[in-house]
Amino acid sequence: MGEEQVEGIIRLPRLGEKAPEFEAVTTQGKLKLSDFRGSWLILFSHPADFTPVCTTEFIGFAEIFDELQVRNVQLMGLSIDSVYSHISWVRNIEEKFGIKIPFPVIADLNKEVASLYGMIMPGESKTETSRCVFVIDPDGILRAMIYYPLTTGRNMDEILRIIDALQTTDKHHVATPANWKPGEPVIVPPPPTQEAAEERLKQGFDCRDWYFCKKKLD
Amino acid sequence: MACISPDGKPTELGKKLLGAAKDPSTPEEIASTLILPLFRVRSGLRDLMEVGYLKEEGEKYKITDKGFKSLE
Incomplete structure (x- = not known):
């Protein structure tokens, strides 16, 4: 029995932990999660091919593809459909909408990856994956998860914003406030000691109080 | 396999x-x-x-004789 399973219960991945390895058939051949090491990866699921909301999402992901590439981010989709269905659908999107889908899509017919990542929400559907997004960093660590219901298409600006926020955090060792966008002030992590708190107020940050300081990045 | 055709020959990507x-x-x-x-x-x-068209040499990959023949 693997670490992920204890007495038949699958242990779902959590933030800050290694994303579970898998090998899967995709529209770009058989891929392993570890093939993406060194790049960020957005692994996302959609309920089904040839459905309208999913089509708008695939177009949305294709439209931010170049912006993600600049940020060293790869994309990989997933649904419980066959690879032939995926191929047919992405060809249809190109034919009907003029948008080429440049990223691989996992054909998870046996639900192996979907189960490993908890992409199926039985309360919504036992046969389809919900709209899940897993952001995995270049070391294979799961850094963010977002779940949307079947009826609500995802927001591509938010996906780009999460990537920007995580990469800014890693580069500058800061946090980002609500609704933060690149270029806006960031949060300086709270000081861990009373002495550091007093020092903090003399460091020229924009402080409302010792625990709430912002600064502009260069 | 994205690099191997059903007939066992390398695809365009495989050839590259x-x-x-x-x-x-x-x-x-x-x-x-x-x-x-x-x-x-x-x-x-x-x-x-x-399929034996490549072999690993440390961290590097090298084409094999079989790989060379597949390109003919």
């Missing part, structure tokens, strides 16, 4: 990867030479290794 591995190269070097995403190179090299 084999061509790039005539000189022993790392996946990173091949990705840079061919301007391909690293994940595609890693997966393609694995396909080509499975």
Whole structure:
């Protein structure tokens, strides 16, 4: 029995932990999660091919593809459909909408990856994956998860914003406030000691109080 | 397999990867030479290794005699 399973219960991945390895058939051949090491990866699921909301999402992901590439981010989709269905659908999107889908899509017919990542929400559907997004960093660590219901298409600006926020955090060792966008002030992590708190107020940050300081990045 | 056709011959991508591995190269070097995403190179090299067209030499990949013949 693997670490992920204890007495038949699958242990779902959590933030800050290694994303579970898998090998899967995709529209770009058989891929392993570890093939993406060194790049960020957005692994996302959609309920089904040839459905309208999913089509708008695939177009949305294709439209931010170049912006993600600049940020060293790869994309990989997933649904419980066959690879032939995926191929047919992405060809249809190109034919009907003029948008080429440049990223691989996992054909998870046996639900192996979907189960490993908890992409199926039985309360919504036992046969389809919900709209899940897993952001995995270049070391294979799961850094963010977002779940949307079947009826609500995802927001591509938010996906780009999460990537920007995580990469800014890693580069500058800061946090980002609500609704933060690149270029806006960031949060300086709270000081861990009373002495550091007093020092903090003399460091020229924009402080409302010792625990709430912002600064502009260069 | 993205790099092997059903008849066992390398696909266009497979041929590119084999061509790039005539000189022993790392996946990173091949990705840079061919301007391909690293994940595609890693997966393609694995396909080509499975059918014996490539072999691993340390961290580098090198085309085999069988791989050379597949390009003829």
